[in-house]
Amino acid sequence: MKIALLGYGKMGKAIEKIAVERGHSIVLKISDDIDKHNIQTADVAIDFSIPEAAVKNISNCIKNGVPVISGTTGWLKNYSDMVALANKKDGAFIYASNFSLGVNIFFELNKLLAKMMANLSQYKVDLEEIHHTQKLDAPSGTAITLAEGIIENTHYSDWSLGQEKSKTTIPIESKRIDAVPGTHFVNYTSNVDTISMSHTAHNREGFALGAVIASEWIIGKTGVFTMNDVLNIG
Numbered sequence: 001m002k003i004a005l006l007g008y009g010k011m012g013k014a015i016e017k018i019a020v021e022r023g024h025s026i027v028l029k030i031s032d033d034i035d036k037h038n039i040q041t042a043d044v045a046i047d048f049s050i051p052e053a054a055v056k057n058i059s060n061c062i063k064n065g066v067p068v069i070s071g072t073t074g075w076l077k078n079y080s081d082m083v084a085l086a087n088k089k090d091g092a093f094i095y096a097s098n099f100s101l102g103v104n105i106f107f108e109l110n111k112l113l114a115k116m117m118a119n120l121s122q123y124k125v126d127l128e129e130i131h132h133t134q135k136l137d138a139p140s141g142t143a144i145t146l147a148e149g150i151i152e153n154t155h156y157s158d159w160s161l162g163q164e165k166s167k168t169t170i171p172i173e174s175k176r177i178d179a180v181p182g183t184h185f186v187n188y189t190s191n192v193d194t195i196s197m198s199h200t201a202h203n204r205e206g207f208a209l210g211a212v213i214a215s216e217w218i219i220g221k222t223g224v225f226t227m228n229d230v231l232n233i234g
């Protein structure tokens, strides 16, 4: 498989290592305006860039008929536009806030726990995420997906960064510490106890492997998919 890397930072480099180990070749490493490059030389594009570049990168791939996997976070207000474009152009597109197998299992556990807690009004939920100090966006995309999983299954209707805003808003605390690859907590607290669930990434390999597996999976397919489709969970 010929892979274009859209973004050659920490994740681009981690993906290159795993892709090459799995027998793929990297034909493009793009860190600037995608319009300067011919994306059609690749079988698939993997975007781990910056929030401001993701929409243009994804659009360019879809318009050129190249399947695209995006892990970039912080651009999600435009997600429905990318879905519409992919459907209109018969493209192939996967976005995931987190490509690791462990976090995708954690997403399902989060929904299950939310269902169990839905009628227990003595508990309040809050989320916490910890990442390295170079991270550009807050809260993390993973924390937003966790909040969405709780909103789908409880009376909560929104999330907010920082302190609790109302009884229907899930507070998310974002911490930035040194080189932390990514840690997420889901806490349910009552007057007498706290139930906590956490996922801790030890390095970036899980994210990178998930993105390469998604790229292998999407070849030959048309449509908009999620990691639940790729991993056959959920």
Ligand SMILES: NC(=O)C1=CN([C@@H]2O[C@H](COP(=O)(O)OP(=O)(O)OC[C@H]3O[C@@H](n4cnc5c(N)ncnc54)[C@H](OP(=O)(O)O)[C@@H]3O)[C@@H](O)[C@H]2O)C=CC1
Pocket: 006, 007, 008, 009, 010, 011, 012, 030, 031, 032, 033, 034, 048, 049, 050, 051, 053, 057, 070, 071, 072, 073, 074, 096, 097, 098, 099, 100, 207
């Ligand atoms: N979904 C998931 O599983 C994961 C998602 N992420 C997300 O992936 C993204 C990248 O993370 P990370 O690799 O740590 O960040 P880095 O800052 O290490 O890398 C981002 C890279 O994007 C480059 N870039 C800047 N402009 C463009 C452009 N127009 N097109 C393509 N690339 C560009 C930057 O180049 P330069 O430095 O020259 O400006 C930089 O090399 C973030 O949004 C992060 O949240 C991260 C880990 C896992």
Ligand SMILES: O=C(O)C1=N[C@H](C(=O)O)C[C@H](O)C1
Pocket: 073, 097, 098, 131, 135, 136, 139, 140, 141, 142, 143, 181, 182, 183
């Ligand atoms: O920026 C990162 O590093 C990460 N970003 C993703 C996110 O925003 O959730 C995934 C992972 O936690 C690492």
